[in-house]
Amino acid sequence: MADVARLAGVSHQTVSRVINGHPNVRQETVLRVQRAIDELGYHRNSTARALVTRRTNVLGVLAFDTTLFGPAQTLAGIERAAREAGYFLSMVSLDDVSPAGVVAAADFLIQQSVEGCIAIAPQRGLVDALASLPGPLPLVAVEGGEGSGLPVVCVDQVQGAEEAVRHLLALGHHTVHHIEGDPLWLESEARAFGWRRALEEAGAPVPEPLQGDWSPRSGYDLGRALVGRRAAGERVTAIFVGNDQMAIGVLRALHEAGLGVPGDVSVVGFDDIPEAEYLTPSLSTVYQDFAQVGRESLALLLGEIGAGRTGSADPAGAGRRVVPAELRQRGSSGPPPP
Amino acid sequence: MADVARLAGVSHQTVSRVINGHPNVRQETVLRVQRAIDELGYHRNSTARALVTRRTNVLGVLAFDTTLFGPAQTLAGIERAAREAGYFLSMVSLDDVSPAGVVAAADFLIQQSVEGCIAIAPQRGLVDALASLPGPLPLVAVEGGEGSGLPVVCVDQVQGAEEAVRHLLALGHHTVHHIEGDPLWLESEARAFGWRRALEEAGAPVPEPLQGDWSPRSGYDLGRALVGRRAAGERVTAIFVGNDQMAIGVLRALHEAGLGVPGDVSVVGFDDIPEAEYLTPSLSTVYQDFAQVGRESLALLLGEIGAGRTGSADPAGAGRRVVPAELRQRGSSGPPPP
DNA sequence: CTGAAAGCGCTTACAG
DNA sequence: CTGAAAGCGCTTACAG
Structure with a gap:
């Protein structure tokens, strides 16, 4: 800054004024300072500035x-x-x-x-x-x-989950199963809460939720668990999954078990990752505006x-x-x- | 820092020495300064420090x-x-x-x-x-x-692409088609280069590559284009896709056309996104250690x-x-x- | 082992 | 419209 001031023939605080766009500087002076700044490739030292301005x-x-x-x-x-x-x-x-x-x-x-x-x-x-x-x-x-x-x-995780569940109930499912995300996450909690509330409001039975960890692998494992429950006679026709990645694992598990989606089981995820629309079948999900x-x-x-x-x-x-x-x-x- | 010095009964530069772990400070002084720092909840001002240390x-x-x-x-x-x-x-x-x-x-x-x-x-x-x-x-x-x-x-994008192509050729495919990523990206270029080189080294024909943009949608569109070429008589049995997201779109297009993967067409992606392993079928791909x-x-x-x-x-x-x-x-x- | 002095590059009142 | 002075909170030689 001192160099700029010298080259422009002004004091260093006039340079400061120009940089900060202060009104009270003569047009000609501004130009002279600007030129000096350009010529020297000067950048204001933000550290010094921060020190004084706090x-x-x-x-x-x-x-x-x-x-x-x-x-x-x-x-x-x-x-x-x-x-x-x-x-x-x-x-x-x-x-x-x-x-x-x-x-x-x-x-x-x-x-x-x-x-x-x-x-x-x-x-x-x-x-x-x-x-x-x-x-x-x-x-x-x-x-x-x-x-x-x-x-x-x-x-609004709760509202998103409720909409997903209501959507499935409106399609005629007697209830909706739920695969939760990582239990330590607040989003898991909120989505599970919305799922439960929507079921209760509709008077639908509330099946035991399963706890995942957001990963496709956990979705796959828990999807298989639900397939097992189904084989044991439980009515599993709709699954609300805590996120899309786990939903992909669930789709895989259902496919391996020979179950059609949505023919036998419906699946809804959460997030709307870019892939969701292009999965087979395309994945119903809940979009979040990040x-x-x-x-x-x-x-x-x-x-x-x-x-x-x-x-x-x-x-x-x-x-x-x-x-x-x-x-x-x-x-x-x-x-x-x- | 001045406050700390006052409380500890030393000069502010002794405080500085303690903070910076200088060796020449009496143990007792160090302790006194430490205590003052803790008591005051003092944090060194990194701005001032940066100004002088540059x-x-x-x-x-x-x-x-x-x-x-x-x-x-x-x-x-x-x-x-x-x-x-x-x-x-x-x-x-x-x-x-x-x-x-x-x-x-x-x-x-x-x-x-x-x-x-x-x-x-x-x-x-x-x-x-x-x-x-x-x-x-x-x-x-x-x-x-x-x-x-x-x-x-x-x-090593080129090596990754070459391995993907060699893998497919080793399986017996007479050639491998390629869907590129966004043409402005250097990674697209490098993967296409590796693809081409592996084909040429094997003496395999080099089909015209297709240009995508990394998105699942473009993979889907270009997958359909390849299905069309296939219907027109071109031998399309293996596709190396520039990334996994596009590969998901390709899988979708193949599925819609009633083509089995890998029965009719093999697909290899790039990236190894966490979902890749749990797609149906699981996606062969190239892992990058980010x-x-x-x-x-x-x-x-x-x-x-x-x-x-x-x-x-x-x-x-x-x-x-x-x-x-x-x-x-x-x-x-x-x-x-x- | 510890302190007094100078200075990092800026901005902010204060004069003129 | 412009400049001389003080100071932001540190560190770095320099003494002692």
């Missing part, structure tokens, strides 16, 4: 497993929203959700002076650890469930940061924004066999 | 589309390796690969004073734009192809940064590290019909 323009993202479909999509949505708002994104993954691990990850971000943090927090343990974090770091928990006191953005989740999270976080800066505590406590889910009916769901 | 400990990642399987996995691998090396990761996505877009993204990172940058650079245009970036930013291009002069880490790609990229970048600091230009020019691909034979590939 704003780093960096937001943290704390994620658990970004190789899974949902978290990866959410991360992309957040990144885009952050970039559009002029923020940098610093990312940390968690290897486990132990409180110690969460604290370490949060420290990593705090140490880097992030102005706030969005946690993709799909597990109860993670949310609890976040909620008990010391210090005033503005924080938003994506899929953080309820009751933690943290501001949360989430897809881009919207990203935008809402960022908006909520920026609101918190702004409130923190003006000193105004958020009036109604922590915010909560819910993005609706959307059932996509495809070929894997149909009426039960006569 | 090291931010931040690495940039520039990606094109992190919602795709490969880039998402690579990003996760890089993140993990960076964290283990004590670096923060700042992430920017590109909406398009125009030179202007790349320059803007790079500026965004430079402005944040990243010490170096890993670009997940799957397209020719992106690589060219990166190679012509002004300034001395240490840079590694993942999947950056050859001839750009940039240090590159990549999976975690390894992440580790190698980071190692290469840290090497560059180190070289830049010591002023030693890299002796043998830009580095290049190749991670082997690995064929996974599954149910979708078998001998041709008699």
